[in-house]
Amino acid sequence: MNSTDIVWNDEARAKILDDSDRVLREAVLELSKTLEGHESDEAYEQLFARLKDRFIDFKPGPDIRKYADAIVAGDIAE
Template sequence: MQSRDISWNDEARAKILEDSDRVLREAVLELAKTSEGRSSDEVYADLISSLKDRFIDFKPGPDIRKYADAIVAGEFSG
């Protein structure tokens, strides 16, 4: 077996992605409840803070900014 042959099977890979999406969704919806009157930069920082310790090698991408902007715009309902 080669090192490149070591990987998660499709079922495990799908579960990892599903769990990751759930963590992101929960963080976004929780901040949407408590971020009225806050700036997008503040919400962005809170999202990063909420997510960074939940993932190995977390690096925020444009999705985090998109969700911070949507929270500030009131696009999510409780």
């Protein structure tokens, strides 16, 4: 077996992605209840803090900024 053959099967891969989407969604929804009208940087920092320890080798990308901006603008609907 080659090292490139060691991968998650499609079912496990889908579950991992679904779980990570759920973690992100829960963080965004929770923060949207308290940070509307605040500074986008504050929402970004709080999102980063909630997500960084939930993922292996977490590196924030533009999605975190997009959701932080939506939180403070009040653009999140449940």
